[in-house]
Amino acid sequence: MTWLRKLLFPIAVLYGFITSIRNYLYDKGILKSHAFDVPIIAVGNLSVGGTGKTPQIEYLIRLLSPQYKVATLSRGYKRKSKGFILADASANAGALGDEPFQYFQKFPQIQVAVDADRRNGISQLLAQKDKPDVILLDDAFQHRKVKAGFYILLTAYDDLFCDDWMLPTGNLRESRSGAQRADMIIITKCPNTISEIAQEKIRQKIGLDKPIFFSFVDYDDQVYSATDSLSVSEIKNKTKILLAGIAKPKPFFDFLKAENDMVISYPDHHHFSNAEIEALKSQAGEKIIVTTEKDFVRLEAAILRKQLYYLPIKSRLVSNATTFDQIILDYVGIGTGNR
Known part of the structure; x- marks a missing residue:
């Protein structure tokens, strides 16, 4: 942590207070979250960038698309367009953003959409004649206007959220307590040889009664x-x-x-x-x-x-991949009536 970040600690305290109030208002129903009648999996993190969201979304696409009609919905960070866009033959990285365009190029069997307003984006996807069976929300852990059915929280092995601080002193977008909203936590970018003892130490450090999995980056x-x-x-x-x-x-x-x-x-x-x-x-x-x-x-x-x-890279689980896959498939299967 640099000296400047330490000096900004009072701002971090204020920022943490503001985000905590916002979350409290959503938790109590004072601010409304909108739910949809379709399985929605939100993949995100508590920190700023670098936790491996893109390969994790791709893992879910590979898992689900053979059986279900899958759509991804992203904000489209740094794209040159506005509003809702559903990718088609004219799509490019400028219009969609780099990550959604990557999904579109690699997985032609799925629908790829972008919209900063996730509620509107989901509504637009579901208004189509060929609507998706399941929607994957990319980087949407803090987007509380939408209530997803299943939340996957990512945190990097060498930068665990439980060791971090609020912005600007640290890299957290919201307080560590936000992890309680997760249905599952994945420790990303682990050594592929990480031991069971090391995994257990991290579980104890996180201290939450959630399924916790460990993944590593597999290079082509x-x-x-x-x-x-x-x-x-x-x-x-x-x-x-x-x-x-x-x-x-x-x-x-x-x-x-x-x-x-x-x-x-x-x-x-x-x-x-x-x-x-x-x-x-x-x-x-x-x-x-x-x-x-x-x-x-x-x-x-x-x-x-x-x-x-x-x-190319892929996200691979160090162990218990079958258990992970079944948790996801069970959630989507119940939500779609296994159609």
Whole structure:
């Protein structure tokens, strides 16, 4: 924690008080939450960014879409459009935001929508003739105007919410007590070798009677361009440029970096200007550029087409995946009448 963040502690106390009052008003029904007659799973966190929401949403899509009509609804952070948009053939990252556009490209069998007003977005999805059986709300743990049927709280292994403080002293959007609204907690970005003893210590530290699961980031063994792929083992020892505009890029860089690689980091959800793309092309020369999947959908351009690759990731559970899947399937199955 920097000295400036420590100095801002009184503001953190005030911010925590305001968010606590807001939550109290919703908990007591003074402020109204709207429920819908469809299974809704909200995935989110208590902290700002970097907990792995995108791969967790993708995990749920893979689990549910073979059996149900799935829709995702996101705010569409930093998109250039307004209001409700349902992705179609004309969609792009500018209109949807990078994460929703990534879902749209990877999972053509689902519906992908964006709307900052989640209540309106859900209403619009359910007003369609081909309405979804289940809706996944991306980054909606604090969006209390909608009452989801099932809440999944994510917290990173190296930055647990129970060890954090309110903004701006720490990174919490609301107090730690907000975790009590969760139906399930996932500790993300764990070492894939985390022991049962270490898992139990974290459960005790969190101290909540909730199902708690542990997941890790599983990197693909290939990197992909718009036209071909290369094996990770092949490119690891090549001199290349590694580029990321995500909240916590260090694990991505560490996984791929060779001694002479150039590493370039941008802020989370960075929109690349034409000048930046031209400069990147000039820096790269003939070397390949490897970026994250989220950045690829924002960065893909004709000038980089032959040398720009991305590394996909997946969220995998350290253990008890069958139990996790069954909890989700049971909730959705009851809500849909198993249709």
